[in-house]
Amino acid sequence: MIKEKIIAVIPARYAATRFPAKLMKMLGDKPVIAHTYAAVAGSGLFDDVFVVTDSELIFEEMVSRGGKAIMSVAEHESGTDRIAEAVKDMDVEVIVNVQGDEPFMQKEPLEKIVALFNSDAVQVGSLMRKFASEEEAQNPNAVKVVTNKKGKALYFSRSVVPYKRDPQASVPYYLHIGVYAFRKKALLDFTGWSPSLLEQTEKLEQLRFLDNGVDIYMAETDYETVAIDTPEDLEKAMALLNR
Incomplete structure (x- = not known):
């Protein structure tokens, strides 16, 4: 155990590009973010759970429901930068970043990402699953x-x-699930690095870690x-909730 x-x-973040205010949309009896x-919080895996937001509406919603929330001070390009600002003065070792638009997050994947940090060698962890089909x-x-035999990511891509050079080759494809965990130093280091060429090309910020070793x-x-x-997606989530 850790x-x-x-x-x-x-x-x-309140102003999502594709679906503005999506985190405050009602899903059953409470908003998505709640x-x-x-x-x-219900997973029981964490010493504390916080929402970090740029929105007073989200902040007040969480506090009114007995949750913990922190207001961002600065403008940020990404959720990772927002988290780094929030935790920089906290006495913590490992920070798990869960996206606010994942209302059905389960304990099992969170347990698996936490377990990675039983090894001192792990500075950053994330999740993947096999695609159902090619x-x-x-x-x-x-x-x-794509990972190596030790479970280290070799590369992330939208391609x-x-x-498969040989169309008959049998190889699994893995989907990257955007749940991350960081040791605090790795997270703060990340925010000090400039976006890398690969990151800017693929529009995938995790490539900044790989580019920096x-x-x-x-x-x-x-x-x-x-x-x-x-x-x-909200309609599908409502149908799932009703089932």
Whole structure:
């Protein structure tokens, strides 16, 4: 078991590009962000759970429900930068970043990412699962990851990797699930580095770690993400909640 203090932080930006204010949309009896907070806090894995937000509406919603929330001070390009600002003066060792639009987050994938940090060698961890089909892997919005035998990520891409030179080759494709965990130093280092060329090309900020020589260890899970990115996703989530 991990002896260090480990917390979960949920970045919650109000003005989402594709679906503005999505985190405050009602899903059953409470907003999406409140479901996510309840799922993460209810896992029992963390010494503390916080929502970090740029929105007074989200802040007040969480506090009114007995949750913990922190207001961002500065403008940030990413949720990772927002989290780094929030934790820089906290006495913590490991920070798990769970996206605010994951209302059905489960304990099993969180346990797996936390377990990676039983090794002192791990500075950054994340999750992956096998694609159900090769056709699913063709979607450029589904980020692929390739690892070595030790579970370290070799590369992340929107392209299908590895490329099958022999069409008959049998190889699994892995979807990268955007749940991250960092040791505090690795997180703060990340915010001090300029965006790398690969990161800017693929529009994948995790490539900044690889470009700067920091390994990302991957844990495999069967967890099927249910992220709320569009109004249609919210309708699907409502149907799932009703079931």
